[in-house]
Amino acid sequence: MASIPELEEIRRNQILEAALSTIAETGAAHVTMDDIAQAAGLSKGGLIHYYRSKNELFQATFKELFERIFELSRESMAQHSDPMEKILAFDFLYDLENPYTRQGYPLLFDSMALAAREPDYQAMFDAWVDRWIELLTGAIRQGIADGSFVEMDPDPLARTISAIYHGIAIRWYLAPRSHSSEWAVNSFRTAIGGAMAPYRKKTGQDAEKGQGTGNTLMEMNRNPAA
């Protein structure tokens, strides 16, 4: 019975995976236990064996969601060493080829609708934001340490940056007719570049280039295309 200690773990992952994808597809408001069970390759009863109620399963699922989003962010930032690059390392947000991204959006919308009314979900959302802020303040502190940013309290800035990401990503996902991925990428580079500007030390190069924040939107705007 070597497999039994692992079985619980395997099944729970199987179920969370199924829950994430069915909720993403159908919506937390409409998904049924049957949908999830079927997606997990289990019977309704089998599902209940691992998560005793829909609420318990939902909470675990959204906890998992936030865990995964956090992991994705952490890994994205870890691929860069320059602090400003770390801060701008969220291009994956605008890549629907990435199945995690594609699935993540609808789940995130559900999580916010839940968090807007239920304290448990609000707490999860809050905790996730906190962890994200920690990543960003880490990068900012590194920038202060290496002299590329001025001295400051990194926390409010990190909150602003992450909120900007949040806003642009949502807008981009919900209004694809009018918001291209390019708009999204440029947009947050503009906005974050702007938000960061006062805190960045001007180098000779940057001073010449003006913003030096990768703000391609400026150029785009000055040479309107569409």
Added chain:
Amino acid sequence: MASIPELEEIRRNQILEAALSTIAETGAAHVTMDDIAQAAGLSKGGLIHYYRSKNELFQATFKELFERIFELSRESMAQHSDPMEKILAFDFLYDLENPYTRQGYPLLFDSMALAAREPDYQAMFDAWVDRWIELLTGAIRQGIADGSFVEMDPDPLARTISAIYHGIAIRWYLAPRSHSSEWAVNSFRTAIGGAMAPYRKKTGQDAEKGQGTGNTLMEMNRNPAA
């Protein structure tokens, strides 16, 4: 029977009002036709008389929601004549004393969760964004015309600005433990100030003040308090 057309109008408003408040309270996922009927002072049958199905009523309700939010934005901007002031005229977003604001957030979260999956709601959301963008591009064009902003395509900038509002407002509402109203107000002034910077013509005064965008966060960050 001159009163019948009026009655229809009255009843429909009564119902939409009830739908808005009950959905805000209970959530689109859980609200029932009974809840809404009761809030409207009607019976279930009376409700169905005016909106033949829950879906029809929901669509009308969210249409009304976007209409109201738009009206609120339009009025807020109309109170200012300076283009930059118009762009920054959204302080009402961080005022939960305002019942419209308080009710608006949960409804907006529901609308996004719906829009993330159902084309009808996505179209509504998109259309609302478009009208908001129009307001902002109007202000930007005015700024270009009166010489306070440089020449540019106002549309992408307007989209960025509105997305920033969106992101900060959401973050502020969902994580009240860590995001004060002051953070929110300062945050969007910083971010929008930053995003606008490249497009604003430096006046003598502004040049002296540096950003001149009402960026109180900068000062806050440099003199960390908590």
Added chain:
Amino acid sequence: MASIPELEEIRRNQILEAALSTIAETGAAHVTMDDIAQAAGLSKGGLIHYYRSKNELFQATFKELFERIFELSRESMAQHSDPMEKILAFDFLYDLENPYTRQGYPLLFDSMALAAREPDYQAMFDAWVDRWIELLTGAIRQGIADGSFVEMDPDPLARTISAIYHGIAIRWYLAPRSHSSEWAVNSFRTAIGGAMAPYRKKTGQDAEKGQGTGNTLMEMNRNPAA
């Protein structure tokens, strides 16, 4: 809409009737809402319209049961004017031709199993007993007043008498193989006669007859038949 005020009353009676007969048949432990709805000629939803939960319906049903049993007892006693006859007026208990009797037994067993564990049902049972005791104390008081019984506190005696009825009825119903109706009738006349004996004033006639309590069991026993 003249019928609407009465409809609620009609339906509730219809449902209670259905509940009484289906519970009697199937048992409180196994009867389903569907069973009851069907017996009442309604759909499941229609049933719930009148009784919002199974528990609510069950409580109403057992309340009705005790009401009916009480009414039956009251009427039986009312047919007699002599106090001793009133006390002995429960022959209907041993008449399964009577549909109320036939239905009443299984319901009463369920009510006791419920009362043994759930305070609400215990309270109902208790209240029913109290009302029965009142009937009996009334008869005893009448007997004291008209001089056929000696002075005493009628309450404990009434409780004993009703308990005897209870015991004999139960035994008779559950072990029909060995307890004939005649045994039951004789048995309670014996037992109650015995219990009453000390409190009855001996008349000349009675003194000669010995017991004078209608104790036919004695004769039966002395001339064993089966």
Added chain:
Amino acid sequence: MASIPELEEIRRNQILEAALSTIAETGAAHVTMDDIAQAAGLSKGGLIHYYRSKNELFQATFKELFERIFELSRESMAQHSDPMEKILAFDFLYDLENPYTRQGYPLLFDSMALAAREPDYQAMFDAWVDRWIELLTGAIRQGIADGSFVEMDPDPLARTISAIYHGIAIRWYLAPRSHSSEWAVNSFRTAIGGAMAPYRKKTGQDAEKGQGTGNTLMEMNRNPAA
């Protein structure tokens, strides 16, 4: 493997013990196989290994119940040598300090609800009554033999006596608010004393005392306290 037959015995007792206590607590209507398995310190599968179905286990459990009640009665009577004392030897019925008594009542109520509808349980109930009757007829026969009772068929009298016990015990257990243990004890002494009266030979002593049946209720009634 001499121990295997013993293990079977041990496990079955373990299970019956668990079934008796969980059913007593939770009620036959609501107890689950899991409850019983857990109380027995076994898994669901382990339970099924010994009793192939819930029905099989229930039947065995109630058989065990009647066996135990009978044993208790037998032992109580065996402690007395005088026939009248044997007949009155059921004081343990009113002693909730006794765990068997405390557990026995709810189980007995369940057994009656079952017996009222299912022949198997009715047969068990009937058989239990028969064995009880045998105990009582034995005592009565002894009384006839030693000259303290008159000649008679002891069977109907025994049935009456046991039914009286049954009725008073039930009433006492279900309506504790109004029936004290003293009432119960006095009550069955009164009732049984009354029922026995015609069959007892008057001794000089008894003749003087009147009933001589331990009828303390009579005195209580004549000197009402509350």
Added chain:
DNA sequence: AATGAATGAGCCTTCATTCAT
């Protein structure tokens, strides 16, 4: 116009039973 009685599909959850290990 408006009511609310009635329906019935659908959902979450429970639980006896089966079965691989």
Added chain:
DNA sequence: AATGAATGAAGGCTCATTCAT
């Protein structure tokens, strides 16, 4: 012998929708 994972039927309850009045 014993476990507990898994099944699936069944039940209580919800709720959008219909319809007679």
